[in-house]
Amino acid sequence: MSEMPFDQLDLKRAIAGDERAMQRLWSQHAPHIDAVVRRLCGDPELAADISQEVWMQIFRALPSYRGDSQFGTWAHRIAVNRTLNALRKIRRIAKLEIDIEDDSAITEMDSDRTFVAESIEQAMGKLSPGARAVFVLHDVEGYTHIEIGEELGITPGGSKSQLFKARAKLRKLLAHLVDESPNIAGKGKGHVASV
Amino acid sequence: MSHLSEEQLDQLIAAERSRVEEPLNSWRTIAARAREEGLIRESERSRFWRSGEPWLRAAAAILLLVGGIGIGRATIGLPSGTTGATASTAVTDPPSNTAAAPASISNTNPSPASNISFASVDEASAALDRAVLEYQRASQFIAANNLSARTSDSAAVYRARAEALDKIVNATKSALQGAPHDPVLNQYYLATMGAQAATRQVVSVGLRGF
Numbered sequence: 477m478s479e480m481p482f483d484q485l486d487l488k489r490a491i492a493g494d495e496r497a498m499q500r501l502w503s504q505h506a507p508h509i510d511a512v513v514r515r516l517c518g519d520p521e522l523a524a525d526i527s528q529e530v531w532m533q534i535f536r537a538l539p540s541y542r543g544d545s546q547f548g549t550w551a552h553r554i555a556v557n558r559t560l561n562a563l564r565k566i567r568r569i570a571k572l573e574i575d576i577e578d579d580s581a582i583t584e585m586d587s588d589r590t591f592v593a594e595s596i597e598q599a600m601g602k603l604s605p606g607a608r609a610v611f612v613l614h615d616v617e618g619y620t621h622i623e624i625g626e627e628l629g630i631t632p633g634g635s636k637s638q639l640f641k642a643r644a645k646l647r648k649l650l651a652h653l654v655d656e657s658p659n660i661a662g663k664g665k666g667h668v669a670s671v
Numbered sequence: 672m673s674h675l676s677e678e679q680l681d682q683l684i685a686a687e688r689s690r691v692e693e694p695l696n697s698w699r700t701i702a703a704r705a706r707e708e709g710l711i712r713e714s715e716r717s718r719f720w721r722s723g724e725p726w727l728r729a730a731a732a733i734l735l736l737v738g739g740i741g742i743g744r745a746t747i748g749l750p751s752g753t754t755g756a757t758a759s760t761a762v763t764d765p766p767s768n769t770a771a772a773p774a775s776i777s778n779t780n781p782s783p784a785s786n787i788s789f790a791s792v793d794e795a796s797a798a799l800d801r802a803v804l805e806y807q808r809a810s811q812f813i814a815a816n817n818l819s820a821r822t823s824d825s826a827a828v829y830r831a832r833a834e835a836l837d838k839i840v841n842a843t844k845s846a847l848q849g850a851p852h853d854p855v856l857n858q859y860y861l862a863t864m865g866a867q868a869a870t871r872q873v874v875s876v877g878l879r880g881f
Contacts, residue, residue, distance in 0.1 A: 493712030506694035
C-alpha cells in the first residue's frame with residue numbers, strides 16, 4: 477500500500493508527543509516492521525522484546541526524519557539496524573563476521589538430519605543467525621549484497637556465498653513440500669532476487 | 672530426498688514476503704514505554720478526550736463494536752446478525768494472548784450489555800482497547816481459518832473488499848485531519864486497519880495454499 481500525505485501530519489503530531497498520531501503510525505507500519513524483526517530473530521519472544529526497542533528508537537528518531545524516503549522505508553532501516561545490534565549484544569551473531577565465511581556455521585543444528593520444516597519461517601529458524609540475516613535481508617527484504625555487506629560488516633562476496641548456501645539448505649529442509657503439494661510447481665514464478 | 676527447486680523456493684519466499692501477522696506487541700505496551708521515556712506528551716485536548724467526556728468514549732465503544740463487527744463480518748464473509756451478543760462479549764471477555772484464542776469466544780456466554788459496568792473512565796478505556804485488540808485478532812483468526820469463505824470467485828471479492836477498506840481508511844484519515852483526537856474516528860480507523868490486515872492475511876494464506 478502506498479503511503480498517503482496524511483502520514484506527514486501524523487508525523488508532526490507524533491513528534492509533538494501526540495499518542496493518537498503515534499498509535500496510527502504504529503498501526504499502519506507495525507505489521508511490516510515487526511515482520512522483519514521476527515524474521516531476523518527467529519524467536520518470537522526475543523522478537524517481541526526487540527520490537528519494543530525498535531519502536532522506541534523509531535519514535536525517538538522521528539525528529540530526524542527528513543522525508544527523503546517513504547516513512548515505511550526509513551522505519552524499516554531503523555528496524556534492521558536496531559535488530560542486528562540487539563542480536564549482536566546478546567551474542568546471537570557476535571561472531572557473525574567470522575561465521576559468515578565459515579561453511580560449518582550455515583545451520584545451528586545441522587546435525588539434526590531428520591528435521592522437516594513445515595514452513596519457510598520454521599526452516600529459516602534452522603539457519604545460523606548470520607545466514608538467516610543474509611537470506612532475510614536479500615531474498616525477503618530486497619537488500620543488495622553491497623547493502624548487506626555494509627549492515628553486517630562482511631564482503632559482498634561473503635554475502636553471496638552465504639546466500640547460496642542458505643538457499644540450498646532451505647531447499648533441502650522444505651523438500652517434502654514437493655511431494656505434499658504439487659501446487660508449488662504449478663504456480664507462477666515468484667520473485668527472483670538479483671544476486 | 673529430492674530438493675525444492677529454486678523456482679519453488681522463490682514462490683515460498685514471495686508468499687512469506689506478503690504474509691501479514693499481527694504486531695508483536697500491543698499498543699498499550701508500546702505506549703507505556705513511550706510514556707515512560709517522555710515520548711508521549713498529553714495535550715490539554717487529549718486529556719479532555721481521555722477524561723472529560725466519558726459518554727463520548729462509550730459512544731465510541733458502541734459505534735466501534737457495532738460498526739466494526741459489521742465491517743468485520745463482511746470482511747470475512749460471514750452473515751450479519753448477532754452483533755449485540757458479539758459486541759458485549761468483546762467488551763467483557765478478558766484479553767487473550769494468542770491468535771487462536773478468539774475461536775473460543777463464540778462459545779462463551781455473552782453478557783448482556785446492561786451488565787457492563789466500569790469503575791472509572793480508565794477502566795472503560797482499557798476495556799475498549801482490549802476489545803479493539805480482540806476484534807482484530809478474531810478477524811485475523813477467522814480470516815485464516817474460515818475456509819468456507821474462500822469461494823472460487825474469491826479473488827474478485829477480495830479485490831472489492833480491499834478497495835472498500837482502502838476507501839474507509841482514506842475517509843477516516845481525512846476526517847482525522849480535522850479532528851485528530853476524536854475517539855470515534857480513531858477507533859473506526861484502527862478497526863478498519865484491523866480489517867485490512869485480516870483481508871491481507873486471507874490473500875496471504877491463499878497464496879501459500881499448501
